[in-house]
Amino acid sequence: MSYEIPMGPYHPGLEEPYKLEMICEGETVKDAKLHIGFNFRGIEHLAETRNYIQVIALMERVCGICSFIHTLTLCQAMEKLTGFDVPPRAQYIRVIMAELERLHSHVLWAGIAAKLMGFKTMFMTCFEIREQVMDVLQAISGNRVNYSMNRVGGVNRDIEDPQAILGMVNALEKEMTRTIIPIFTTSKTATSRCAGVGVLTTEKARSLGVVGPVARASGVGQDLRKAAPYAAYGEMEFDVPVVPDGDVRARLLVRALEIMESCKILRQALTKMPAGELVYGDGKFNFLNLTSPTATARVEAPRGEVMYSVSWKESARMPSRVHVRTPTYVNMPSVRFMVQGARLADTPLIQASVDPCYSCTDR
Amino acid sequence: MTTVDTVPIEMEDAEIAELYSERGGVLWYGDSNMNVRDVARAMNAVGARFITITTYELPANAGFRLEYHWDLMGRLLGFTFPLSGNTIDSIYDLCEAVDWIEREVHEEYRIDFTGRTYEPLLLREGGACGVNLQKEVVQ
Numbered sequence: 401m402s403y404e405i406p407m408g409p410y411h412p413g414l415e416e417p418y419k420l421e422m423i424c425e426g427e428t429v430k431d432a433k434l435h436i437g438f439n440f441r442g443i444e445h446l447a448e449t450r451n452y453i454q455v456i457a458l459m460e461r462v463c464g465i466c467s468f469i470h471t472l473t474l475c476q477a478m479e480k481l482t483g484f485d486v487p488p489r490a491q492y493i494r495v496i497m498a499e500l501e502r503l504h505s506h507v508l509w510a511g512i513a514a515k516l517m518g519f520k521t522m523f524m525t526c527f528e529i530r531e532q533v534m535d536v537l538q539a540i541s542g543n544r545v546n547y548s549m550n551r552v553g554g555v556n557r558d559i560e561d562p563q564a565i566l567g568m569v570n571a572l573e574k575e576m577t578r579t580i581i582p583i584f585t586t587s588k589t590a591t592s593r594c595a596g597v598g599v600l601t602t603e604k605a606r607s608l609g610v611v612g613p614v615a616r617a618s619g620v621g622q623d624l625r626k627a628a629p630y631a632a633y634g635e636m637e638f639d640v641p642v643v644p645d646g647d648v649r650a651r652l653l654v655r656a657l658e659i660m661e662s663c664k665i666l667r668q669a670l671t672k673m674p675a676g677e678l679v680y681g682d683g684k685f686n687f688l689n690l691t692s693p694t695a696t697a698r699v700e701a702p703r704g705e706v707m708y709s710v711s712w713k714e715s716a717r718m719p720s721r722v723h724v725r726t727p728t729y730v731n732m733p734s735v736r737f738m739v740q741g742a743r744l745a746d747t748p749l750i751q752a753s754v755d756p757c758y759s760c761t762d763r
Numbered sequence: 764m765t766t767v768d769t770v771p772i773e774m775e776d777a778e779i780a781e782l783y784s785e786r787g788g789v790l791w792y793g794d795s796n797m798n799v800r801d802v803a804r805a806m807n808a809v810g811a812r813f814i815t816i817t818t819y820e821l822p823a824n825a826g827f828r829l830e831y832h833w834d835l836m837g838r839l840l841g842f843t844f845p846l847s848g849n850t851i852d853s854i855y856d857l858c859e860a861v862d863w864i865e866r867e868v869h870e871e872y873r874i875d876f877t878g879r880t881y882e883p884l885l886l887r888e889g890g891a892c893g894v895n896l897q898k899e900v901v902q
Contacts, residue, residue, distance in 0.1 A: 437885030480788045609812045609860030622812075627837030695787030696832070696839060709817045709830070725815040725864075733863055762885075 402430060405744070409438045415512065416758040418732075422739065422747065429739045429747060434732060439762040447722035452478065452552060452687070455719060459708075460546045462724060463760045465508065468501045469701040470708075471550040474722070476630060477710040478552045480695035482687065487680055490554035491632040492673040496565070497540070497549055498631070498699070499662040499669070503572070504533045505702035506655045506662075509755045510580055513652065516749045517593040525579050529572065536568045554679030562670040569670065573663040584656050594649035598738040598750035601646055605734070612704020613658065614731045614754055617651040619644035624700040635672070636665045648753040655755075687712050694721075703727035703755050726760035789832070789841040802831065802842050803854040803861075811835040813860040818868050827874060846874070853879040 408419040419435040443462055447455050459474045460467045472494055479486060486494075511526030534544050540559055541547035549555050559565060584590050600610070605618035615622065621642040625633040641657035643650040694711040704727030711721040731754050738750050783790045792802075806813065814832040821828060827846045832839060844851060853876035854861050865876045866884040873893035883890065 433882070435883070437887075440885055477788070606810075606812070607859055609814070609858075622834075622837070624837070628839070692787035694830075696789050696841070698788075698839065705814070705834075707814055707832070709832075711819065721817070721819055723815070723817040729863060730814075730860065 401425070407747070409435075415752070416756055417762075418756070418758055420735070420739075420747070420751070422744070424744055427744050429742050429744055432736045432739050434736060436732070436758065436761055439758060441763060443763045444722055444724060447719055449718060451717050452719075455722065456550060456552075457548070459722070459724075460548070462763050463726070463757055464545060465505050465757065466501060466701045466703070466706070466760070467546045468497045468549060469699055469706055470724075472498060472631070473697050473699040473706050473708045474710065475550045475552050476697035476699065477695045477708045478712075480697060481690050481692060481710060481712055482552065482685060483689075483691040484553040484685070485680060486554050486631075487677045488632070488674045489558075489676040490678050492669050493549070493555045493557075493559055493678070494631040495633060495636065495669045496559065496666060496673075497537075497547065497555075499666050500533060500537050500540075502662045502702045503659060503666075504530060504537065505755075506659050507533060507576070507580070509655060509752075510584065510652075513749065513752055516752050517589060519587075519589050522580075522583060529575055529580065532568070532572055532575070536565060536572070539568070540565065551679060552685070553681075554677070556678070558678055559670075559673070562673055566667065566670045569663060569666045573660075576659055576663075581656050581660065584652050590652065591649060593746075593749060594652055594753075595647060597648045597746050598742055598753055599646045600734050600738050602644060604737055605646070608730070608734050608737075610704070610731050610734050611727050612701070612731065613651055613654045614704065614734065616640065616642045617654045618646040624698055624705055628698060630697070630699060632669065633665075636668050638665050648749060651753045686715065687717075688715050690714055701727055703757060703760075704731060724760075724763050726757070726763065728754070728757045728761045732756055732761065783840075789839050791841045791843065797842065798852070799831065799842075799844055800852050800854055800857065803857040806833045806835075806840075807857060809835060811840065813858050814839075816861070816864045816868055818872050818874065820872065827872065829868075829874075849873055850875045850877055852877055855879045 402423050402425045405422045405424055409417045417438040421433045422429050423431045447458055450458050456471050459470045462470045507526050507530045511523045514522035514526060538544050541549050541557055549557060600618045602619040605615050605620050621640055623640040626640055638661045641654050643653050696709045698705055698707045707725040709723040710719055712719050735751055735754060739747050742750055782793050811833040814834055817830040819828040829844045831842045853865055855865060863884060866881055868874050869876060869881055870886050870892050
C-alpha cells in the first residue's frame with residue numbers, strides 16, 4: 401500500500417523552503433512532486449523600478465552565495481546593450497572573483513553534504529576552509545557576502561597585491577588537497593552513502609536540460625567558461641571534469657575536481673593579470689544610442705548556467721524588463737527522477753546533491 | 764526550406780547565416796511566421812538545449828511577446844513569438860525542460876499554454892494567476 405510523505409516547506413531535513421510530496425511504498429520512494437514559491441520576492445518586478453546603479457545592488461541580492469555571479473551576468477547584459485568595453489584588468493578581476501565564489505560555494509556545499517552523510521567532523525573542516533575563502537574575498541572587496549565589485553563597464557575595486565592573494569590561494573589549495581579531496585574521493589563513509597544513490601541518467605539529464613555540476617556528473621559536459629567564454633576565461637587553461645555515473649558520488653567528485661580546477665584558474669589569473677584601468681572613462685552614461693533594445697548574457701555560476709535578459713528603452717532611467725533564469729530552477733525538477741526508487745532516508749542527501757538554492761529560484 | 768534545415772549549425776553557410784541576425788548576444792531567427800512547436804521539433808532534431816522563455820508585456824494591453832532561448836553548442840539562439848491574446852501552444856510534450864517555465868509564465872502573466880494541464884508551481888492551490896508580474900491585471 402502506498403502512502404504520501406510531505407517534506408517541507410519547513411522541515412528539519414531540508415535547509416530550504418520548498419515542499420517535496422513523496423509517494424512511498426514501504427521505505428522506497430515511488431514518485432515525488434515539488435512545490436516552490438514560498439519565498440517569492442518579485443525581484444524581476446522590483447528591477448523595473450531601479451536605475452542602472454540601483455539595479456546592480458538589487459540583483460546582488462538574488463542569491464546569498466552567488467551574489468558576484470548575478471551582478472556579473474547583469475553587467476555583461478547591460479554592457480551589450482550600451483556597447484561598453486571592459487578593460488582587460490577588470491576582466492581578470494572578474495575571473496578571480498568568480499572562481500573564489502565557486503570555491504566558497506563548493507566548499508559550503510561539501511560541508512552540508514558531509515553533515516547529511518552523518519560525517520560531522522568533515523562538516524567542521526569544510527566550514528573552517530570556507531572561512532578562509534571568505535577571508536580572501538573580504539581582503540579583496542571588504543565584504544564577506546555581497547561584494548559590490550561589479551559595475552557596468554568594469555569593476556569597482558582593484559586587486560592591488562595579487563601576490564598576497566596568490567599566497568592565500570596556495571594555502572587554501574594545500575588544505576583542500578590534504579583534507580576535502582581525498583576524504584570525499586576515497587573515504588568509505590562517503591562512498592557507502594553516495595555510490596549508486598539518486599541516479600540521473602545522461603539521457604534524462606539532456607531531456608531535462610540540467611546544467612552545471614549536476615549535468616557534468618551525468619556525462620553532459622557543457623561549461624560556458626569553455627563553450628562560450630566571457631570575461632578573461634578565453635585566456636585560461638583548465639579542464640572541465642565530467643563523470644558519467646549520474647549518482648550522488650559523481651556529483652561529489654565533479655565538485656571536488658572543480659575545486660582543483662578553480663585553484664588552477666586563480667593561479668593563472670593572479671599571475672597574468674595585466675596592468676591598467678578598472679573602467680574606461682568615468683563609467684557614467686545614459687541609455688542613449690543603445691546598440692540593441694534587449695540583451696542577454698550567460699555565465700557559468702557554481703551551480704551552472706545563469707542567464708539574464710535585460711530590456712531597456714532608449715533614454716529611459718529604468719529597465720523595462722529583467723528576466724533571470726537561475727541554475728537551480730532547471731536542476732531542481734530532476735530531483736523527482738533522482739528519488740524514484742531511492743530509500744526514504746537517502747532523499748535529503750539526494751536533494752542536497754543538486755546544491756539547491758531557493759533564494760535564486762524564488763527570485 | 765523548413766525551420767529544421769535552417770538551424771545554424773554551420774553559420775559559414777551564407778544562406779543559413781542570412782536567416783539569423785546577432786543582437787544583444789543572441790542569434791535571432793528572422794522568420795516571424797514560424798510556429799513554436801516547429802521550432803521545438805527543430806531544436807530537438809539538432810540536440811539543442813532549452814534554456815528559458817522570457818515574457819514581455821506589451822503596453823496598452825497589446826498582448827505579450829515571448830522569447831524562447833535555446834543553446835546549441837555554446838551558441839545562444841532566440842525565437843520571438845508575438846501574442847495578440849494570451850494563448851500559445853505548449854511544447855511540454857516535445858521538451859520536458861519547459862515544464863516549470865510554462866507553469867511560471869501561466870501563473871505570473873495568465874498566459875495559457877494550450878495542450879497541457881497545470882499543477883500549481885509558485886502559487887498555492889486556488890491562487891490567482893497574473894497578480895505577481897502582470898502590469899494590467901483584469902480579474
